[in-house]
Amino acid sequence: MSAISTIDITVLLVYLLGVTAWGAWLGRHQKTGADYFLGNRELPAWAVCLSVVATETSTLTFLSIPGVAYLGNLGFLQLTLGYLVGRIVVAAFLLPGYYRGELATAYALLERRFGTGTRRFTSGIFMVTRLLADSVRLFATAIPLALITGWPYAVSIAVIGVLTVVYTYFGGIRAVVWVDALQMGLYLVGAACAIFVLQLVIPGGWGGALESAAAAGKLELFNFSTDPAVAYTFWAGLLGGGFLSMASHGTDQLIVQRLLTCRDLSASRKALVGSGFVVVVQFAIFLVLGIGLWAFYEGRPFELADAIFATFIIEELPVGIVGLLIAGVFAAAMSSLSSSINSLASASAYDFWAPLAGVKDDDFRTLKAGRVFSLVWAILLIGTAILYIPMSADSTAVEVALTIASLVYGGLLGAFALALFDTRAHQKGVILGIALGILTVTSIWIFGGGVLGWPWFVFVGTFVTMGTGALASRLLRA
Helix, strand or coil: CCCCCHHHHHHHHHHHHHHHHHHHHHCCCCCCHHHHHHHHHCECHHHHHHHHHHHHHHHHHHHHHHHHHHHCCHHHHHHHHHHHHHHHHHHHHCHHHHCCCCCCCCCHHHHHHCCHHHHHHHHHHHHHHHHHHHHHHHHHHHHHHHHHHCCCHHHHHHHHHHHHHHHHHHHHHHHHHHHHHHHHHHHHHHHHHHHHHHHHHCCCHHHHHHHHHHHCCCCCCCCCCCCCCCCCCHHHHHHHHHHHHHHHHHCCHHHHHHHCCECCHHHHHHHHHHHHHHHHHHHHHHHHHHHHHHHHHCCCCCCCHHHHHHHHHHHHCCCCHHHHHHHHHHHHHHHHHHHHHHHHHHHHHHHHHHHHHCCCCCHHHHHHHHHHHHHHHHHHHHHHHHHHCCCCCCCCHHHHHHHHHHHHHHHHHHHHHHHHHCCCCCHHHHHHHHHHHHHHHHHHHHHCCCCCCHHHHHHHHHHHHHHHHHHHHHHCCC
């Protein structure tokens, strides 16, 4: 493996230090919790749209999605059909509820409908899920840094984590959104550079690559199989991807917090639905990139699927471009990690700390507490990412992270559906429904022997939660 040049190191360091300083500078006028966690509800829809995309895809798109296509075909793109449909449903039914009143977190809506216990229960589920899923994202980021520097994964994780927490701590959600928008642009430019270089280094260019891929069946996009054990089918994409998107973008504080920074409901809807179209294009670009890598390496096996694109960047790209691409990897990772830290801190401050401390109306103290929680969650995310290192690498990081999130998203989405559509549902019934929904899907995952692909987890969990919650609400006293 060729050593990274001084020019590439300079490009990378200038970017990392520059974006960290800029992000911290963006938070210089913050005085309240609303400033820190909601950007005073005045951020433009286009920036929020890009932030949503950067938050949900990040390093998992940059590194893992090419690995998915390298190992398989273009079938993963079927999920994006559901992603778009799910966003439209959320924009129509859930977003109006968030804009009735000054809600600070997604779970405040459930408190208004069912009570404080439901808010804290669902917020706690969100925290555990984000900790586990986003630590996987952080681990994926350590792969290229370790390849470049030769550092152990643990050191690489700590470096990127510390740099990110600096601007998140000082800049708050305003820094998160604006830096996300910048960083998304950077890693798309990086992908375009890699696609151009592949044209030059693949025998026959992209024409030859696509011809070989077609002969090998790697350009297959639609699979209309009804076998629920197959993860990437048209039906799993439309229904499973749709329910996953409804849950992630309608009930997960990681995304809902960004939508609440918009000026009004109309702007929030534009940001959400617009992000669906951007995601379709983005996933298509990175899947095609994976096909090009497969043609270049002639399908040879790699120890880690997530290391395929990183290896190409370091070994094959010209001086200067390597630094840009590695900066793109860090851009993707920092956008996701900063979003996780800020959303976890906001849920901790608003859903737990402020009510228990009796300071729900004290925005200045909420700001101070939020910054403390930002540090705590950053430490937990870094520590959990380090624990992931010795785990088996049979799947790409994107599949691991999405599977973890899918185990609980059905329970959360079912709770919000009960809040909107079942007037007889109450707190005891809903909490029981959530618990059984999550337990059912987790049991299928652990003991089912692959009988159900992960894209179906949210779909199943949602209906188990709704059915159990509705029945329990009618049998149990409120």
